[in-house]
Amino acid sequence: xxxxxxxxxxxxxxxxxxxxxxxxxxxxxxxxxxxxxxxxxxxxxxxxxxxxxxxxxxxxxxxxxxxxxxxxxxxxxxxxxxxxxxxxxxxxxxxxxxxxxxxxxxxxxxxxxxxxxxxxxxxxxxxxxxxxxxxxxxxxxxxxxxxxxxxxxxxxxxxxxxxxxxxxxxxxxxxxxxxxxxxxxxxxxxxxxxxxxxxxxxxxxxxxxxxxxxxxxxxxxxxxxxxxxxxxxxxxxxxxxxxxxxxxxxxxxxxxxxxxxxxxxxxxxxxxxxxxxxxxxxxxxxxxxxxxxxxxxxxxxxxxxxxxxxxxxxxxxxxxxxxxxxxxxxxxxxxxxxxxxxxxxxxxxxxxxxxxxxxxxxxxxxxxxxxxxxxxxxxxxxxxxxxxxxxxxxxxxxxxxxxxxxxxxxxxxxxxxxxxxxxxxxxxxxxxxxxxxxxxxxxxxxxxxxxxxxxxxxxxxxxxxxxxxxxxxxxxxxxxxxxxxxxxxxxxxxxxxxxxxxxxxxxxxxxxxxxxxxxxxxxxxxxxxxxxxxxx
Amino acid sequence: xxxxxxxxxxxxxxxxxxxxxxxxxxxxxxxxxxxxxxxxxxxxxxxxxxxxxxxxxxxxxxxxxxxxxxxxxxxxxxxxxxxxxxxxxxxxxxxxxxxxxxxxxxxxxxxxxxxxxxxxxxxxxxxxxxxxxxxxxxxxxxxxxxxxxxxxxxxxxxxxxxxxxxxxxxxxxxxxxxxxxxxxxxxxxxxxxxxxxxxxxxxxxxxxxxxxxxxxxxxxxxxxxxxxxxxxxxxxxxxxxxxxxxxxxxxxxxxxxxxxxxxxxxxxxxxxxxxxxxxxxxxxxxxxxxxxxxxxxxxxxxxxxxxxxxxxxxxxxxxxxxxxxxxxxxxxxxxx
Numbered sequence: 001x002x003x004x005x006x007x008x009x010x011x012x013x014x015x016x017x018x019x020x021x022x023x024x025x026x027x028x029x030x031x032x033x034x035x036x037x038x039x040x041x042x043x044x045x046x047x048x049x050x051x052x053x054x055x056x057x058x059x060x061x062x063x064x065x066x067x068x069x070x071x072x073x074x075x076x077x078x079x080x081x082x083x084x085x086x087x088x089x090x091x092x093x094x095x096x097x098x099x100x101x102x103x104x105x106x107x108x109x110x111x112x113x114x115x116x117x118x119x120x121x122x123x124x125x126x127x128x129x130x131x132x133x134x135x136x137x138x139x140x141x142x143x144x145x146x147x148x149x150x151x152x153x154x155x156x157x158x159x160x161x162x163x164x165x166x167x168x169x170x171x172x173x174x175x176x177x178x179x180x181x182x183x184x185x186x187x188x189x190x191x192x193x194x195x196x197x198x199x200x201x202x203x204x205x206x207x208x209x210x211x212x213x214x215x216x217x218x219x220x221x222x223x224x225x226x227x228x229x230x231x232x233x234x235x236x237x238x239x240x241x242x243x244x245x246x247x248x249x250x251x252x253x254x255x256x257x258x259x260x261x262x263x264x265x266x267x268x269x270x271x272x273x274x275x276x277x278x279x280x281x282x283x284x285x286x287x288x289x290x291x292x293x294x295x296x297x298x299x300x301x302x303x304x305x306x307x308x309x310x311x312x313x314x315x316x317x318x319x320x321x322x323x324x325x326x327x328x329x330x331x332x333x334x335x336x337x338x339x340x341x342x343x344x345x346x347x348x349x350x351x352x353x354x355x356x357x358x359x360x361x362x363x364x365x366x367x368x369x370x371x372x373x374x375x376x377x378x379x380x381x382x383x384x385x386x387x388x389x390x391x392x393x394x395x396x397x398x399x400x401x402x403x404x405x406x407x408x409x410x411x412x413x414x415x416x417x418x419x420x421x422x423x424x425x426x427x428x429x430x431x432x433x434x435x436x437x438x439x440x441x442x443x444x445x446x447x448x449x450x451x452x453x454x455x456x457x458x459x460x461x462x463x464x465x466x467x468x469x470x471x472x473x474x475x476x477x478x479x480x481x482x483x484x485x486x487x488x489x490x491x492x493x494x495x496x497x498x499x500x501x502x503x504x505x506x507x508x509x510x511x512x513x514x515x516x517x518x519x520x521x522x523x524x525x526x527x528x529x530x531x532x533x534x535x536x
Numbered sequence: 537x538x539x540x541x542x543x544x545x546x547x548x549x550x551x552x553x554x555x556x557x558x559x560x561x562x563x564x565x566x567x568x569x570x571x572x573x574x575x576x577x578x579x580x581x582x583x584x585x586x587x588x589x590x591x592x593x594x595x596x597x598x599x600x601x602x603x604x605x606x607x608x609x610x611x612x613x614x615x616x617x618x619x620x621x622x623x624x625x626x627x628x629x630x631x632x633x634x635x636x637x638x639x640x641x642x643x644x645x646x647x648x649x650x651x652x653x654x655x656x657x658x659x660x661x662x663x664x665x666x667x668x669x670x671x672x673x674x675x676x677x678x679x680x681x682x683x684x685x686x687x688x689x690x691x692x693x694x695x696x697x698x699x700x701x702x703x704x705x706x707x708x709x710x711x712x713x714x715x716x717x718x719x720x721x722x723x724x725x726x727x728x729x730x731x732x733x734x735x736x737x738x739x740x741x742x743x744x745x746x747x748x749x750x751x752x753x754x755x756x757x758x759x760x761x762x763x764x765x766x767x768x769x770x771x772x773x774x775x776x777x778x779x780x781x782x783x784x785x786x787x788x789x790x791x792x793x794x795x796x797x798x799x800x801x802x803x804x805x806x807x808x809x810x811x812x813x814x815x816x817x818x819x820x821x822x823x824x825x826x827x828x829x830x831x832x833x834x835x836x837x838x839x840x841x842x843x844x845x846x847x848x849x850x851x852x853x854x855x856x857x858x859x860x861x862x863x864x865x866x867x868x869x870x871x872x
Contacts, residue, residue: 337755361757375755378748380815389745389756396738403736446756 002065004029004194005050005163009059012045012218014463019045020218022059027163032185032195034209034226036202038238038493038526042218043198047165051076051083080162084152084169092141097123099140100155126154131180146177153184164188165196170204171324182208200322200530202231216240235530239493239522247498248474250481289313289348292485293454295334298343303329305509307343311454311485316477318496319489321506322529327489328370330506331456334487335367336360347454361390364453368443368460370489376443377431384412384427386442391449411449419445420471437468444472448479455479458489473499493522505529553867566808566824570831577835584838591716597830598723599713599781600797601823604804605730606774608822611805612734613767614747614814615671615678619685620775620801621794623663625693627779631656632702632789635709649708657776663689664772668765686798693791702789713784726777730770731819743767747814803850804829807857813865829853 003026012020020042027033037043048054050061052070061068063079070076076083090099097119106118123136132150140148149169156164166185170178185208188195199205205212212229214222214237222229222237291310298307304326311317321327332338334345336355345352347363360367369375377386388395388408395408412427419441425434431442444460460476461469476499480486490496496503497520505513505528513528515521559565583589603620610617634641635652642648663685670681713719734740742763745753754760783789808825810817832853836846 335755357754358757358759367755369755375749375751378745378752378815381744381748385741385744389741389753389758392738392741393757401733401738401740403738403741405736 003027003062004064005068006062007046007059008062010046010049010056010061011058012042012049012054012056017463018218020049020056023215023218023220024059025213025220025223027194027196029162029194030192031210032189032197032208034205034212035196035198035215036200036205036212036234036238037215038491041215041238043215044167045218046215047083047167047196047198050081050165077159080160082156082159082161082164084149084156084164084166090140090148090151090155093139095137095139096127096134096143096151096154097136099151100126100158104159122158123154126158127151129157130154130184146173149173149177149181153181157188161193163194163196165198167198168200168323169197170199170201202234202530206231206234214238235523235526239526247495248470248477250477292348293334293487294344294346294349296344296346298330298333298340298345300329300333300338300340303338303509304333304340307511309504309511309514311487313453313483313485314480315502316480316486316488316500318500318503319487319506320491320493320496320503320525320529323491324508325506325529326509327506328458329509331367331458331487331489334360334456335365337367361450365456366390366447366450366452366454367456368447368458370458370462372439372443377439379432380430382428383416383421383425383431383434383442384409386431387412387415387446387449390446415445415449418448419475421445437464440464440468440472444475448475451482452479452484454485454487456487456489459491460488461490461492461495493525497522507531556867563809563818563821564824566821566828570824570828573828573835574831577831581835581838584835589834589838593830593834595714595716595719595785597826598719599778599785600800600804600830601826602723602726602774602781603778603794603797603801604822604826605727605819606771607801607805608808608810608817608819609730609734609743610678610767610771611810611812612743612747612814612817613764614750615764615767616682616802616812617667617768617771618679618682618798619663619667619689620682620771621798622686622689622693623660623772623775624779624782624794624797625791626663626689626696627656627659627776628783628789628793629693629696629702629791630659631709631780631783632705633696635706636702636789637704637706649706652706652709653780656780657773660772660774660776660779661769662772664769664775665765667772668768671768672761672764690791690795697789697791699791701791703787705783705787705789709780710784710787713781714787719781719785722777722781726774727819727823730774734817734819739763739766744815747811747816749815799847799850799854800829800833803854803857806854806861809857809861811861811865812858813861 005027007023007025010020010023011018023042023046035043035046045054049056050070052072052075055069055071068079070079091102094102100123101119106115106122107113108115120136127134127136127150130150130153132147132154134143134147140151143151153169170181173181182204185195185197189208189210197205197208206226206229209226211223211225212234213220214234216238217240221240290312292313292315293311295310296308299305307330309317319327319330329338333340334355336352336357336359345355347365350363352359352363357367373379378389388411391411392403392408395404395411396402397404409427416427421441422434422438425438431439434442440461447455455476457476461472464472473495476486476488488496488499500517502514502516503520503525504511505515505525507529513525515525578585603624607617607620631652632640634655635643635648637643640648642651645651667678667681667685670676671678711718712722732740734743742753742758743766745756745758746760746763750760753763779793782793786793804825805817805822806812806825807828808817808821808823810821810825829850832850833846836849841849
C-alpha cells in the first residue's frame with residue numbers, strides 16, 4: 001500500500017536554531033497517527049509546514065506519490081488536508097453556516113448571490129455528523145467553547161478532506177464533550193479517514209491512534225504501531241537526554257526554608273541611599289526577609305486556581321507546565337497586569353493591595369514578558385531608550401521631570417557592558433536592527449537596571465542561540481546571588497533543571513507538584529504536568 | 537512552541553531599500569523641500585517676498601505652530617485631537633464674552649485682561665481634561681471623542697454668541713496677538729518648551745513609549761493613563777494659547793475662529809513627519825511642516841487660486857505625507 005503522505009528529510013531552522021531535524025515519516029491511508037512531544041519539540045512547526053504556513057529549509061513532502069510543496073493554506077486545502085486547531089479559528093460574529101462555507105458559499109446558479117437554503121441544509125447535515133444540536137443560523141459567539149470546537153470539526157469535515165489534523169482538540173472541551181468527540185473520532189476512523197492527532201494527554205493518544213510518533217528537540221525519536229507503546233515508554237521517549245546544553249554553576253547556595261541566610265549583611269544607610277538614587281524604583285534593598293515573596297490561594301476562575309508558594313532571597317524558583325497550564329497568566333497576575341479574585345500576594349510580609357505594574361516596580365518586582373516583540377521592547381526606539389525606560393524616573397528631577405543625561409548615559413553604558421550587548425550597535429540604533437539574542441539582552445538589561453528584588457522571567461531564552469542562552473543564564477544567577485528571588489517560567493525542562501533550586505509544576509491552572517533540587521526528576525515533572533493526577 | 541522568527545539584521549536588506557529608507561527618514565527633508573520651493577516661487581509669485589506679506593504670513597503662522605505642537609504631542613502618544621480648533625473657538629468666544637467693552641462680564645475692570653486670559657486658559661484645560669478623561673480612563677477611541685468634541689464645542693461656541701462676532705476687546709489683549717515680536721516670542725517660547733518637554737524630560741520619553749508600544753509601556757511601569765490624559769490636557773492648553781494669539785490678532789472673538797484650520801494643523805504635523813501611528817515625531821519637524829503648509833497656502837493665494845483649489849492642493853499634500861508614513865512603516869515591517 002503506498003503512503004498517503006510522506007515527509008522526507010524535513011529540516012527547519014529559526015534564526016539558526018534548528019527546530020526540526022531530518023524528519024522522515026510515512027502516513028498510510030486510513031491510519032490515525034498520534035503525535036506526542038514536549039513543548040518546543042517541533043510538532044506545531046511540522047504541522048505548519050504541512051499546512052503551507054512555513055516552508056522547510058531542506059527535505060520534501062509527497063502526497064499520494066506526487067510532489068507536494070504547499071505555498072499557502074489554500075494548497076493544503078486543495079489536496080484535501082484539513083486542520084482542527086487548539087486555538088479556535090472561527091468568526092464569532094458570523095453564524096455556524098457562514099463559518100462553514102466562508103470560502104466556498106453555494107451560489108444561486110452563476111449569480112454572485114448566496115444560496116442560503118443550501119447553506120442551511122448542508123450545515124445541518126454536518127452538524128448532525130458531529131452531534132451538535134444547534135440551528136445553522138446560530139451565531140458562533142453564543143456557543144460554548146466545546147460547541148465551537150464541534151463547529152470547527154464540522155468545518156473541517158465539510159471540506160471533505162482526505163486527512164484531518166487535530167492539534168490539541170480537547171483542551172477547551174468539558175468531559176462530556178470530550179467523550180462525544182472521541183466517539184466522533186471513532187466513527188471517522190471506522191469510515192477510513194486518515195487522521196493525525198496531537199495531544200499532551202497521553203492516555204487519549206494511546207486510545208485513539210493506530211500508530212504513534214514521538215518528537216523530541218525536533219527529531220523523530222520513535223514511530224511505530226500502538227502496541228509498542230505505553231504511557232511510561234512515551235514519557236521516557238519524550239524526556240530523553242540532551243547533552244548539548246550547559247548551565248553555569250551556582251556560586252552560593254540560596255536562602256531556603258528556615259536555614260540562616262548565607263549573607264545577612266546589615267544595610268549601610270549611605271549605601272542604601274546611593275542605590276536608591278540609582279535604581280529608579282526607589283527600592284531600598286532590605287535585609288533578606290523570609291519569604292521574600294509569598295503567594296497565598298491566588299485564584300482567578302478559569303485561569304489559576306488556589307496557587308500558593310513562597311520565594312526566598314537568593315532562590316531561583318522554576319515554574320514548569322505545558323502550554324495553557326496558566327504559567328504566564330500567573331506571572332501577569334503577580335505583576336498586576338491581570339486582576340485576581342481571591343488570595344493574596346505579599347513582598348516581605350507586606351501585601352500588595354490591588355497590584356499594578358507601577359506599584360509592583362516600586363516594591364522591587366520586575367517582569368520580563370514572554371514575547372519581547374509584543375510587550376518587551378519598543379522596536380523602533382533606540383537601544384538606549386529601551387534600556388533606560390524602566391529606571392527613567394530615577395534620572396529625572398522630581399517636579400519638572402528634567403532628565404540628567406550624564407547619569408542616564410552612564411547607566412546605559414554600564415548595563416550594556418553587564419549584559420554584554422554587541423559593541424558594534426550604537427546606542428541610538430533602533431532595537432529592531434539587533435539579532436534576537438541581543439534584543440533579549442536589551443530586555444533583560446532594562447529590568448536588571450532596576451536591581452529588582454523579585455525578578456519574574458517568562459521564557460527568558462526563547463528563540464535565541466546557545467551561546468546567548470548561557471550568558472543570559474549567568475546573568476540570572478548573578479541576580480539571585482546578589483540576593484534577589486528569581487521566578488523562571490519555561491517550557492524547557494532542561495533549562496529549569498539546570499538553573500533552579502526548586503521547581504513548581506502547573507497543570508490546568510493548578511500547582512500539582514513541587515520538587516527541590518536534590519529531588520529533580522524529569523519523568524516525575526513531566527508526568528505531573530501531563531497527567532490528571534500527579535504521580536508522587 | 538518555538539515558532540519564532542529572528543529578525544534579520546539590516547545588512548541583509550538590499551542596499552537600494554536601505555538608501556531609500558534613509559532618504560525617507562531624513563528629518564530635514566521637508567525643510568529642504570520648503571526652502572527649495574520658496575526659492576523657486578520667489579521670482580514667479582508676485583508679492584511673495586514683500587515686507588507686508590512676510591509679516592502677515594508670520595503672524596498667522598505662529599499661532600498655527602502653537603496649535604500644531606499640541607497636535608504633535610497627542611499624535612506621538614498614538615492618539616489624535618480633532619477638537620483642537622473647536623477648543624480654540626470656545627476659548628476665543630469665552631474670552632470675548634468676558635472682556636469686551638460693551639456687554640462683557642468684566643467690562644471696564646482693570647483686571648479684565650488677566651482674568652480673561654486665565655478664563656481662556658482654564659476653558660482650554662478643562663476641555664482637554666474632558667478629552668483626556670474619555671480616552672485614558674473611559675478608554676474611548678480618540679478619533680470618536682475628539683470628532684464629537686469638535687461638533688459639540690464648535691456648536692457651543694456658536695450658541696454662546698448667537699453666531700455673532702464680538703468686537704471691542706481691550707487693547708492690551710489685542711496687542712498680545714497683534715504685535716509681531718511679542719507673538720513670535722510667545723509662540724517660539726511655547727514651541728521650545730514643548731520641544732524640551734519631549735526631548736529632555738521623563739514625561740517626553742513616556743509620551744513616546746506609550747505611542748510606540750502601549751502594552752510594553754504599561755509593563756515597564758509607565759503610568760499610561762496619566763500620560764495619555766496629560767497629552768490631551770496639553771493639547772487643550774496650547775489650543776487656548778493659540779486662541780489668545782489669533783483673537784488678539786483679529787481684535788475680535790469669533791465662534792468661527794479656526795474653523796478652516798483643522799486641516800492645516802493635521803497637515804503641518806503629518807507633513808513634518810510625525811507619525812499617525814504614534815511613537816514618532818518632533819517639534820522641529822512640526823516647525824518645518826508649518827512652514828511648508830504656510831508657503832503652499834500663501835503662494836497659491838498670491839497666484840490667485842481660489843480657496844477650493846488651495847484646499848485641494850493641501851489635501852493632496854497631506855495624503856502624500858500619509859502615504860510616505862505608511863510606506864516607511866510597511867518597509868520596516870518587511871524588515872522585521
